[in-house]
Amino acid sequence: xxxxxxxxxxxxxxxxxxxxxxxxxxxxxxxxxxxxxxxxxxxxxxxxxxxxxxxxxxxxxxxxxxxxxxxxxxxxxxxxxxxxxxxxxxxxxxxxxxxxxxxxxxxxxxxxxxxxxxxxxxxxxxxxxxxxxxxxxxxxxxxxxxxxxxxxxxxxxxxxxxxxxxxxxxxxxxxxxxxxxxxxxxxxxxxxxxxxxxxxxxxxxxxxxxxxxxxxxxxxxxxxxxxxxxxxxxxxxxxxxxxxxxxxxxxxxxxxxxxxxxxxxxxxxxxxxxxxxxxxx
Ligand SMILES: [Zn+2]
Numbered sequence: 001x002x003x004x005x006x007x008x009x010x011x012x013x014x015x016x017x018x019x020x021x022x023x024x025x026x027x028x029x030x031x032x033x034x035x036x037x038x039x040x041x042x043x044x045x046x047x048x049x050x051x052x053x054x055x056x057x058x059x060x061x062x063x064x065x066x067x068x069x070x071x072x073x074x075x076x077x078x079x080x081x082x083x084x085x086x087x088x089x090x091x092x093x094x095x096x097x098x099x100x101x102x103x104x105x106x107x108x109x110x111x112x113x114x115x116x117x118x119x120x121x122x123x124x125x126x127x128x129x130x131x132x133x134x135x136x137x138x139x140x141x142x143x144x145x146x147x148x149x150x151x152x153x154x155x156x157x158x159x160x161x162x163x164x165x166x167x168x169x170x171x172x173x174x175x176x177x178x179x180x181x182x183x184x185x186x187x188x189x190x191x192x193x194x195x196x197x198x199x200x201x202x203x204x205x206x207x208x209x210x211x212x213x214x215x216x217x218x219x220x221x222x223x224x225x226x227x228x229x230x231x232x233x234x235x236x237x238x239x240x241x242x243x244x245x246x247x248x249x250x251x252x253x254x255x256x257x258x259x260x261x262x263x264x265x266x267x268x269x270x271x272x273x274x275x276x277x278x279x280x281x
Contacts, residue, residue, distance in 0.1 A: 011065065012264040014142040016134045017057050018149045018209050019068040020078050021050035030075055030119070033108050036101070047102045048073060050152040051239040056228070057150055060253045067131050069123075074098055074107070076124045079149075079209065092160055096124060102158040132211040139220055146184075146263065149174070149209035149225040154236055157204065166204035170232055171197045174225030176208040178216045184263055188224060191259035195251045228252070 024045045026034070034041055054068050069078050076096055084090035093100030093107075097119055101107045111119075131147070138145035153172065157164040171192045175185045185201065192199045208223035210216075230236050233245040 011061055012146070012260055013065070014138040014144045015061070015065060015146045015148060015260065016131070016138060017061055017066045018131060018147055019050075019054045019057065019066060020149065020209070021048070021073045021151055022052070022054040022068060023070055023072050024049050024051070025071045026075060027071060033111065033115070034074070035106050035109055044074065044101050044107070045072060046237070046239050047154070047158060049239065050150075051230075051234060052241060052245075053150045053152055053228070056233070056249055056252060059249065060256060065134075067127075067134055069127050071123060076119050078124055078127050082120060082124060089162075092162075094160060096120070100160070102160050104159055128211060131209075132213050135211055135214060135221055139218070143220060145221045147209055147211075147221065147223040149223065151205070151225065151227045152230045152234075153205060153227050155229055155231040161204065163204060167200055168204050168229060169198045169200035170229045171199045172203060172205055172225075172227035172229075173199060173201050174205055174207050174227065175202060176210065176223055178219070179210050179221055179223040180208055181222060184222060185224060187262045188226075188259045191262070192255045194258070195255040197251070197255065 026041070026045075036044060049072065054066070057066060073079075077094070077098065078096075080089060080094075080096040081087040082096055084095040087095040089095055092104060097108070097111065097116060099106070099108050135145045135147065153168070155168060157166070157168070173185060173188055173192075189199045189201065205225070205227050208225045210221055210223045214221040231242075233242060233248045234240060235242050
């Protein structure tokens with residue numbers, strides 16, 4: 001994939017990219033937890049990993065503004081609530097620590113409480129701490145933060161999904177009722193559409209990522225999710241980049257730059273003068 005020719009100084013410094021599902025790394029110390037053989041585990045990783053989402057973004061933004069989870073979501077899923085009591089996907093065996101595959105078949109052996117705790121303390125909590133620190137740093141320096149959660153999704157629904165009939169546009173924008181101002185979401189949608197993408201809001205996936213410390217407590221933290229349909233840039237059977245990937249990355253970059261320029265000009269709701277000014281100047 002190409003690297004962006006733009007310089008980082010163009011980028012709003014309060015933006016943080018969160019890349020949770022890019023990695024295929026299964027640390028050897030936890031390999032024995034999975035009941036799949038190598039072939040089936042490889043297939044599961046192809047189905048469940050948002051491959052190359054880091055590559056799509058790192059050429060656009062400096063690495064210092066990217067928080068990437070370093071191991072596979074099959075180890076722990078940092079997008080889930082830590083407690084299964086809070087996480088509705090736990091009912092499908094896909095809470096923070098997956099028990100089932102994308103086909104809702106057995107993925108893992110039963111874990112001892114100490115093994116679960118080890119996964120959370122080694123991978124889940126440190127990652128959330130990194131994201132929280134990045135958001136706090138942006139708030140301290142710029143009085144605002146924007147978390148952009150980047151994913152990809154398959155062109156056809158996987159059996160574990162909750163709505164198998166949902167519309168699957170090329171770009172899905174996920175929003176949160178508290179942290180995603182309508183102006184920001186609509187500007188994002190328009191920017192992607194103006195670069196030729198078919199866009200949907202909260203379909204087939206919904207929501208946005210906000211650290212628990214700030215969730216529904218601090219409106220200075222804005223958040224959106226971008227889900228890119230995988231057939232745009234990879235062969236979905238192998239996860240290898242396809243012949244369109246370079247062009248798609250360029251269009252993504254330009255759409256993001258256009259949108260972030262607009263977002264940067266939007267008056268945040270928390271500034272003293274905002275009551276007298278329109279949202280888009
Ligand atoms: Zn994902």
